[in-house]
């Protein structure tokens with residue numbers, strides 16, 4: 051346990067988002083941001099408490115970790131909360147949501163569909179609607195803030211269209227009850243959910259940008275650091291460094307901690323040291339995979355959602371492999387894919403057969419504007 055809470059509260063933003071539902075009648079919010087800028091922490095530490103203050107019951111589902119079967123995870127989470135609410139008698143709302151667990155309840159979730167309730171339907175899509183309505187009843191006059199974190203993974207499931215339709219139907223069956231918040235760190239894929247005219251959620255939600263933390267956060271961290279250490283951190287350049295780190299609060303806090311440990315008070319020096327260490331870590335991580343040049347290139351291609359076998363892809367492998375390198379054959383690419391699959395670096399969608407990188411962090415690192423170079 052620690053007494054130090056680095057969390058910088060974002061109450062004002064949480065109020066604005068709840069106002070969208072409560073005052074302006076928004077049906078759903080789709081919140082996009084880059085990775086690691088604080089979406090999950092905002093949902094659980096700022097938005098959920100604000101929801102409770104505004105008479106809403108908060109429910110959180112991490113769709114990314116449930117990506118094998120997101121609809122089942124949502125149905126089971128709704129069920130867990132509905133049953134917990136039913137059992138809890140006269141507990142206050144705050145205790146209730148903590149009892150049920152804001153986070154999808156881990157292993158317990160698995161048992162929730164084995165242990166079937168008397169009227170519970172068998173099919174996942176039907177269960178989703180059934181438990182949404184049961185939870186709607188159990189919360190009585192409260193609304194339900196339904197937070198679907200990393201929601202873009204919803205679109206990747208085999209039965210995605212039916213599942214997302216069931217979700218939408220559940221909201222519509224209980225008008226004014228659900229305040230759904232979808233977050234995503236892939237703009238393209240989040241937009242597929244809301245902007246694709248064939249998508250069940252077409253034009254259903256309002257897209258909002260997730261604002262980055264600013265000088266207030268930097269000052270908060272500096273003041274906490276001042277309390278914790280004798281070292282006088284020089285605030286000059288702190289904000290610029292936070293910006294250089296892509297407004298990622300965890301990275302900035304990590305940097306401040308490492309500066310305190312190393313006795314470095316100057317931010318430019320602290321950043322330089324951190325970047326060197328990061329570069330080394332990335333190099334080691336990539337080396338660790340022990341991949342050949344072609345395997346690395348195919349991995350990058352898949353991270354960018356490209357067809358690994360197209361003529362253009364084959365040319366690209368050739369040009370990337372350096373001067374004098376030959377264009378690889380399709381069967382060489384096939385072998386590379388097999389290795390990547392065996393190492394669980396990629397997976398294929400069982401219906402479309404399309405490949406994707408298994409780990410979203412890795413995917414992002416490989417496909418970002420400055421992809422992680424795989425040269426060992």
Ligand SMILES: Nc1ncnc2c1ncn2[C@@H]1O[C@H](COP(=O)(O)OP(=O)(O)OP(=O)(O)O)[C@@H](O)[C@H]1O
Pocket residue numbers: 056057058059060083084085086087088089090091092235298299300301303
């Ligand atoms: N308001 C905040 N105050 C202090 N630290 C924060 C804040 N928000 C986020 N962080 C820290 O920043 C890091 C990333 O936050 P978080 O996981 O919420 O980001 P994310 O946008 O959900 O990332 P991802 O896209 O990878 O899921 C974590 O270490 C978290 O503790």
Ligand SMILES: [Mg+2]
Pocket residue numbers: 089090091199
């Ligand atoms: Mg997150």
